[in-house]
Amino acid sequence: MSEYKTDVPYGTLDLLILKTLDTMGPMHGYRIARRIEQVSENLLRLNQGSIYPALIRLEEQGWIRTQWGVSETKRRVKFYTLTKAGAKQLNVAVANWERATALVARFLEAES
């Protein structure tokens, strides 16, 4: 639907955000982006801005919800929290991901 490009493997940004919120609890957008960068340090190049479309998408799916809070710079910003449905979705997405990578790994092993 969009030509927006990112270095993050296609379709995994949602998973990364959900996982981040699951481990870290409620956070605002900048912290989520920083956390993803920190965890993946030299492996992943992320346009920090790209997490906002992902966040609104997740919110409309009902997987995360927002609250207003105050940032370190004393600005009113949105804090994002994982919902119950989001936690379930995270499990599903993780399982799917593991299945997919296992399949690809097996395929590659067989090839060599």
Next chain:
Amino acid sequence: MKLRFAAGRLLALVRKRRLDGELEGEIRGHLEMAELDAIAAGLPPEEARREARRGFGGIEQMKEHHRDQRSVRWMENLLRDARYGIAALARDPGFAAVTIGLLALGIGANAAMFRIVDAVLLKPLPFPEPERMVRVGEAPPGGRNPTTTLTFLDWKRQSDIFEALSVEQPTRAAVATGGSPERVAGKLVSADYFQVFGVKPQIGRTFAPEEDQPGAAPVVVLSHAFWRTQFAGDPNILKRDLALDGERHRIIGVLPAGSFDRDEAVFWKPLIFAPDQLNRGQHWLAPIGRLRAGVSLDQAQAKMNVLRASLAGVIYQKDWGFAVDPYARMLVGDTLRRSIYLAFGAVLTVLLIACANVANLALAKGATRRKEMAVRAALGASRGRLIAQLLTESLVLCLLGGVAGVGLGALLLRAAAPLVAVSLPFTADLSMDPRVLGFAAVAVMAALILAGLLPSLRTSFGKLSNALNQSARGSSGSSAAVRRTIVIGEVAASVVLICGAALLFKSLAKLQQVDAGVRMDHVITMSADLPAAAYPSPAIAARFYAAVVQRLEALPGVRQASVSQGLPLQGVQWGEYMSLPGVKEVLVVRLKLVDPGYFATFGIPVQSGRGIEGRDRAGAPPVVVINEEVARLLSGRFGMAHPVGRMVGIDVPGYGPIPESLVNLQIVGVIRSERTGGLNAPPEMVAYLPLAQAPRQDIKLVVRTRSDPAAAMPGIREAVRRVDPNLALGDVMTMEQVKEQSMLWARQPTRVLGAFAGVAALLAALGFYGVLAHAVTEQRREIGIRMALGARPGDVVSHTLRSALAMLLVGLAVGLAGAFALTRALKSLLFQVSALDPAALAVACVLMTLVGILAALIPASRAAGVDPMTALRDEG
């Protein structure tokens, strides 16, 4: 795709401003924090800002992406579901047509009925500030009574209570319409009558205060409809005159189109009190008023109580008070109110049954779609999405049904308005209006919840994975149980309505059997008003009565003719005191003024003494004939075993300006009672005076013909024209029609409830048929096996019928229980029939059973026609 995107953007616009603002804040916050972090990492400020920007990526590109994400999602779902729903309907047009038809029927009938409820009960007065309109009257203990002229004038002076207070008296007048005179209805009103209604004229003015005073020049105000028809909407109408009964009246105004066109009155002229009317004896006025702004009903009542106390010396009825009531409440009688609520209840039940049918259809369809749902769930659709999809499909159906229903409702209203208009107050406007559309929208939502929610829950819930494992044929047993329960509910609701209708029909039949005490066949009646100008004295009027009867009876097709004031069954206008010599107690009797032919024409037998005869003319000794009710009271209470020959005193009404006067009359005869009120009202005490001795201007002509009375009308008109070429005849009705009219209050609710009960029964039968037919289809294999094992077609039929009968019986039992609880509401509409009349309830049950069995026979015979070989081989 383009359309969806456009719609998505359109809706996003609504939320755009808020969400864009929020996003802007988030971006700014993000960049600030990133900048701070960069500075903390040791970058100079300028460098830090650039670094933050670089890390964030393209801001405008991201915003655009953000908008796409948030706007399209839910709109996309809704539109996709709607499109999917429409496509699904197109695939199964039979299902769609039946569903839309059922909903249109239910919603249409409800919209039409709601218009009546709204126009009569909810918004009965289409006038400004209707809550300030009141009816004022005297209040005998537990009732209301008209008031006298002088008391009315006392009230009218209370300008701190009333902004305007007016009376209205119906009148009729002959107007010349292209040669032949026509009698039209009008009203005599006080000068401030139109202020009470807050109605301003479209042309000219209404009455000035001095125009209802003696000696004022004759003026008239016309209704909008009369101006259009009679004067072709002439804009220079104020320069023209209108002749009423030959007297010139200056036209001073024309009312706007609207409420006053629904009344039968087409002209209004000032009511000028005659000197003899200025008394406190004759209770004849029912004033309506407009309260002064800011005066509450309670305050008005309190002030009227004070006034009543100050008038204690002059008002004869010691225990009568004054009462101020909301006009809206007085406009709608209790019987009408009940009838309308009854009809509305019935039509809501029809909608309920229609929705139940739709739900049942959707459930049956849902059973075949569970596989589709299961596949979609397996592919990752959430349960909420599945329900949303099914509900959207239902919404498409309900909206289509609602649109068709509004159209159907408009047609129904147009068809029903002329039939019910006579029973409704003149203020009731039965055209479609926006409130009906609002109601239809509510009905659509209700239908969606009733007919759409349950099937979508059932189809999407439950173990969907089972649906995948199931074989193609057969659905889960619990779904069939739900559908059976729904059908039983439909049968029960129909039974309640049929019971109500049966009770009303029985009551109507009883009413029809009541002997009115008069011969009705071959009798035609008409009314006439002798204009004061042409008939200035009682003697001239009396001469007219005799002459017209002589002319009429000379006609070959006429057996008898008579002139009287009032007809049987139409009520008696006059109530007067009758005093007995030497007795302090007085009786109130109804007073009828009749000519010598009246008793013979109506076949009323004289029981003792004689009837009224030709010799009882003006100047002869005054006489009175009483009915057996009066005779019974005279002999019972006053020991007057033989009233014939005794003297009584009665206030005899006057003629024109001649005042009423107390006259001593001799009782010359007793006749058998006729029904003067309605058929449901017990016979009243009536005294008959010779019309020649107490002439009236407002009279009825009664003619008994040898053959079809309608065919005799041209001859009758010609005969009357010979006597008075200017006299107009109105209200031409056979006596049968008079009787019909007097029973309208009972007939209309009966017809309405009967029709709705019929529709309900048909819908229930349809639902019944649907469930049984579905069951037979599902059990084809089982039936095939049983037939292969030796079951005969008869066994199969009786098996199906037995299960049908079981459902019917449960429905009947529940319905009867409902009827026991609900028919009480009918009580005031029933005549000599108990609300729990066993015969009527039994008939209702038998009818429902017959309809149900008829509906069951078709699927049963189809079951019997199952070919075992085909059924068993057809593995699907």
